Amino acid sequence: MSKFNKFEDLDIWKIGMSIAVDVYLLCDLEPLKSDWGMKDQIRRAACSMSDNIAEGFEYNNNPDFVRYLNYAKGSSGEFRNKLIILNQAGKLDKVVYETLYAKSVEFSSKTKSLIDYLKKFEADKKKK
Template structure:
């Protein structure tokens, strides 16, 4: 098995990054766009997943990497909680909700 040299080559980071990109897209339209607190929290939770994968990888040792993967998993739970609430509050389109739930 080949050694991964860069976090950008990791599938988990690529998926987490795409979730963050989609979160930015979704939060740039109403009704999330004008709810500045929600928009900020939503984006931070989405970004935190890929941030933690990247940061843990860069420490270049397994115990730290595993610890940051656990943080990323926690951020995933926070993000899922937000998208469930947004969907039930009718502030997120079904197609966006489905995308996030398939990937988080």
């Protein structure tokens, strides 16, 4: 894995940002526009994904970064749960739901891969 100098270069951050922007735009439309509680919760979950990537990266050490990657992955699960609720309640367009759901699954998968890589790297470093 190559060394990254800034969080903005990470694919997972880019995916998280894309989700957050999509959700912000979605929340400007009905029915979410008028649903203050859900709008706030889904925005926070969506933003938390990329926020945690950025914050953890800036600590500049792998153990802290891994901790924040886990938080980001957790936020992705929370976000996906909100999507499922909105979808089952008939509050989301099917294409919007499927697109955001797929992005969230991709985010979680890639985040898990990075967590696994960093944990292995740290374990290998301790063996030396």
